[in-house]
Amino acid sequence: MSDSVLYSITDLTKSYQMGEVTVHALRGVDLEIYDGEFVVLLGPSGSGKSTLLNLVGGMDTPTSGHVRLRGTDIAEFGERELTAYRREHVGFVFQFFNLIPTLTASENVALAAQVCANPLLVDETLAMVGLADRADHFPSQLSGGEQQRVAIARAVCKNPEVLLGDEPTGALDYETGKLVLEVLKDVHDRSGRTVVVVTHNAAIAGMADRVVRLRSGAIQSIESNPCPVEPKDLRW
């Protein structure tokens, strides 16, 4: 783990206008994310975890504040720059996998590879998540865990600066969830990329380098974890 700052987030707010009511999803978040670390964002439902992750991933624009990636403020990006940013710098893993049902596993990965400049080899990334032999299967022919591993391969093959996972185990059972976490950890260890995982499952925090706790749209605490445990040793 190096000490160079990858993301520097300052005074980040996001509010949604719902008719008369204003929902404050984030109320001034300050956070630094370092190069190569494994961060877990923890918090109860509605605390703003997904909102924060989406802002970091360039999926959304903040109401105010800054998200600087090595000094460049992506909060000021327009639609076109955000698209380019997502394309070249970010790999997403979602709770419900979001694979294209009409594309096979390898095609789903290729879909991501084709859009960015320096992708990894599709076959290799699929092998990395242990699905080399399922390359030609459609999502409907894969289990939930396998689908999520394809989704991880899809995120990884873009060779992104950062991997963002929003409840990547949320739709999976205990064993499968752990398997997916192992894959994530493995990718992290091998590529040395920064990984940010959102979860409301406190047990998962055990594998993180740092744990950020959110509550009502604000950071409640940040803890460093001197000796993260292997995912297979996690219990919940």
Add this chain to the structure above:
Amino acid sequence: MVGSMLLRKLLRDIRHSAGQFAAASAVVACGMVVFISQRSAYHSLLLSRDTYYERYRFADFFVHLEKAPESALHDVTSIPGVLRARGRIVRDVPLEVEGNEGAVVGRIISMPDRRDDLINDIHMVSGSYFPGAAATEVIVNDRFCQANALRIGDTFQATINERKEELRIVGTACSPEYVYAVSSPQQFVPNDREFALVFARESFVEDAFNMTNAFNDLVGLLRPGANVDDVLDTIKERLDRYGVYHKYGRGEQLSNHYLSEELKGLRNSALVTPLVFLAVAAVVIHVLLRRMTELQRTQIGLLCALGYPRLRIVGHYVSYAVAVAVAGAVPGTLLGYMLGAKWTEMYNLFFRFPLLETRFSVTTMMNAFLLSAGMCVVGAARSAARILRVEPAVAIRPQPPSGGRTAHEGALSFLWDRLPLPWRINARNVLRARHRAFSTVAGVAVAVVILVLGTAVTDWMDYIMWFQFELVDRSDMHVDFATERSRAAVFDVASLDGVQRAEGVLQFGAELRNGWRTKTVLVLGLPRDSRLYRVYDTQHRPVRMPADGLVVPERLAKALGLSAGSRVLVDPYLKDKDERFATVRAVVDQYVGLTVFAARDYLAEFLGEPGAVNGALIRAEPEALAALTRDMDDMPGVKAVTATGAILGGFEETVSELTRVSTLIMGAFAAVIAFAVIYNSSSVNIAEQERDLACMSSLGYEHEAIAQVATNDIMPLGLVGTFVGLPLGFLLCHGLARLYETDLYKLPVVMQPDMYATVVAIVLVFQLVARWVCRRRVHKIDIVRRLKTLE
């Protein structure tokens, strides 16, 4: 890995929606078939006409006169606007052809012995141009020869100046003047069996008609920029002492007029009809893509998350529409060209061109592709706009789009409570996806309109024939005398064997003038209480001939701005007869030709020849008709005999065959549209309801019951579409009838109840078939799998 993944996704999306894709493409294909076939027929007719006219120097102006000396030609060519002129002798005479019992009329047209750069030249089809020395060598139009099985070397008899002449065929030909070979405006379809064009040597014709060094027909070419009306006026002035009957420009020339009208109609229809089809295709695509982009909302979000630019995602979905266009346009274009060739061939039944070629035009094809792709993209526009608005952070969330409004239970709660449970699902569907219900209604309505138009065309023809030959003209034959005769001539005719009734008539061509407006018409003087020819007002009440004044058809009244009581200037196309005013007494209905009626005795007074007749209408015993025709042809003073039935006979064969074919094609198109629209929106319904349906299945409902629920709304929506389509179709018929109204004919707007009943029945069948197909689809849904899958 090769190939774009988006392309693969597109191809798989197409495969997964194959039925709907095919349905939409089929509609596009129909549009393209119409577009290409009509367009190519139009171009090929236009090209054939222009080259024909050009190569055979079709005249710019035409003048019929009594008899003018050859020297008078100089008076014409010296007019500044006139380039060249040709004097001819043209006369209709009775013919006797072996094997033809009918009243055959031959139009003798004089041709010079040497033919160089002739105005209104003829195209030799076979044989040669007066090869021998015999005076009685003639060239006959090839269609007449075909219809009467005549060959080169065969002979037939013509009664010329009360003398029988035996004419020998040395060649067959066709003429740019008779592309549409009708003898008069009253004969509105060619009758190749009973009307012949006989091109004969000038020397022979001059002798036969006592017209040495004289002519009675003048055709000419104009210099560029010359005004045809001015030139004709000058000609009339200069030749008036030779009795100018009729003068007109190329635009009013009978054959050319029919041809131009047909071309105009074809051009309009080649644009409007395909647009209707493409609009339907656009609606189908709209419904289809709307559903698809709704369903693939999270996929769109994912593509955003992966960093695909918006426009590329939009392009991906628009490509679907373009693919529909291409998939429809390719077979549509091929089929269109095939049908276009057929179409042109069918035109050849009516029109006679020396050569008709179907032109393959790259521009037309490009236009076809652009047009169909353009309309399909329009259909995709709303979905594309939706994609542009998608917020990736929101779209990526798995919840389905908000379920929509709850059904209107407030005001309609009374009705709602009474609705059986499964029907409530349908009602909610219709209310929730109004655009889809609308598409079904609109599509069925369009299908109905097409069917109404298709049957209306057949009915127009039937109606005109019925009106003209059952109601108006009840005679069996018309006899034209060579000159004005006393009424005694009618008694001669009436006394012939087999004649049941004969009525003397007095008819002549005339120009009617009201201020600056003029029209050339046929004036027909009838006995005041004629039983063989009846005239009806616009409410179809019989009109008795007034003691004085004129009865004019509605179209003429409109064209000249006349109504009952107006005074109009009548300039008879008769030698030494001056123009005089006459009063319009009544306005009547008339579909074919432009005939003005009056009491015969009034007309005779009008011309200053009391008691004169120049023709007769005859009713005869059917079995005596053939013999009578022959007898009358031989009677002194008889110029021509026309059998009324002959007009009808030739008509029915060709026209009804043609309309049947086109009605059938229209029917097929309507079926495609109705089916495509119903199938498409039902497919979307079923796909959307799959979960509900799966649920019902798990509750123990039978497959058939589920299929019923899924397809319940087809018939009610189809019914609404039908009843929207019927009045629309009627209005469109009205509009078209007005659009196609010309000096030569007008189209009736017929509202036969049985026609509507037929249309409703046909559409009902379409709906039943579509429903059956949709039901089978429901049976095929793997309900267990559907229940298991998330989403």
